[in-house]
Amino acid sequence: MPTTEISWVESLRSASPAEQAVAMKSLRESLLKGLRIALGDRGDVGEAHLEDFAQEGLLRVLAKLDQFQGRSLFTTWAQSVALNNAFTELRRKRWKDVSLDALIEKGEHLAEPSTLPDDSLGNHEEQTKVVIAMRKAIAEELTPKQRAAIHAELGGMPFDQLCNLLGTSRNAGYKLLHDARRALKRRLEEAGISGNDIQTAFSS
Amino acid sequence: MNPDSQQLTPAQVSEFLRQIALTRDQEVDCSVCIQNIGEFTEKKIAGKELDVALANIEHHLSLCPECSEEYEALKKILEASR
Numbered sequence: 507m508p509t510t511e512i513s514w515v516e517s518l519r520s521a522s523p524a525e526q527a528v529a530m531k532s533l534r535e536s537l538l539k540g541l542r543i544a545l546g547d548r549g550d551v552g553e554a555h556l557e558d559f560a561q562e563g564l565l566r567v568l569a570k571l572d573q574f575q576g577r578s579l580f581t582t583w584a585q586s587v588a589l590n591n592a593f594t595e596l597r598r599k600r601w602k603d604v605s606l607d608a609l610i611e612k613g614e615h616l617a618e619p620s621t622l623p624d625d626s627l628g629n630h631e632e633q634t635k636v637v638i639a640m641r642k643a644i645a646e647e648l649t650p651k652q653r654a655a656i657h658a659e660l661g662g663m664p665f666d667q668l669c670n671l672l673g674t675s676r677n678a679g680y681k682l683l684h685d686a687r688r689a690l691k692r693r694l695e696e697a698g699i700s701g702n703d704i705q706t707a708f709s710s
Numbered sequence: 711m712n713p714d715s716q717q718l719t720p721a722q723v724s725e726f727l728r729q730i731a732l733t734r735d736q737e738v739d740c741s742v743c744i745q746n747i748g749e750f751t752e753k754k755i756a757g758k759e760l761d762v763a764l765a766n767i768e769h770h771l772s773l774c775p776e777c778s779e780e781y782e783a784l785k786k787i788l789e790a791s792r
Contacts, residue, residue: 543787578748582749622718623717627727662775691733705727
């Protein structure tokens with residue numbers, strides 16, 4: 507088994523099939539052990555899933571070897587790659603039947619009281635004021651795609667799947683949401699509601 | 711939330727507002743977070759000080775439930791192997 511960060515990468519890239527096979531077997535076992543620790547207590551993940559995630563994680567690590575920069579232990583980096591793959595798959599399964607049309611349609615209701623009721627945060631005047639201002643800002647500042655993306659994100663839709671449905675790259679998808687949050691924050695500030703006011707409203 | 715449901719729960723509204731309150735003009739995205747999550751997690755567990763780049767990762771984690779979920783899972787693995 508490789509014991510240093512450099513030897514892991516070298517062994518996984520080795521021209522010697524035997525050395526490469528030993529490294530891959532060792533890494534796969536390490537990933538499986540980690541996945542058991544991280545996901546073993548979930549009801550929707552059995553041993554067969556863990557085995558699949560370990561194998562897929564190993565392949566993802568091999569495909570991304572060039573991206574390992576040595577700023578963490580190799581095994582830490584490899585586990586993060588395998589976890590990302592496993593979580594992406596688990597989230598995708600839960601949301602596989604949602605269409606873009608349904609996403610956009612739901613987003614169109616985001617600024618309505620049926621989706622965002624006045625008493626969402628409670629019945630205090632300040633809380634209601636923030637929610638009403640938020641609805642107005644959502645209706646007037648955001649595009650249909652931004653409304654759909656926010657609604658989906660709040661509902662837990664996997665970001666990768668959201669981007670696929672919207673037809674954007676991951677970076678473009680993040681920018682879409684970031685621009686929306688910035689626009690809403692600016693609009694609330696213009697209405698005299700600061701970041702602190704917002705935090706007070708939902709923490710009281 | 712159920713994928714078919716419409717009305718946001720109080721918890722979702724609170725999360726929405728929390729994200730807006732924490733929004734900065736410049737933020738790192740998920741791909742940068744994933745690339746650096748190993749280093750970030752090791753330093754957090756070791757109690758080491760975070761540089762600006764890793765502080766930006768911490769801010770992203772406070773806004774992104776998915777990256778945060780993956781960070782917690784990685785932390786669990788690293789702590790178990792200590």
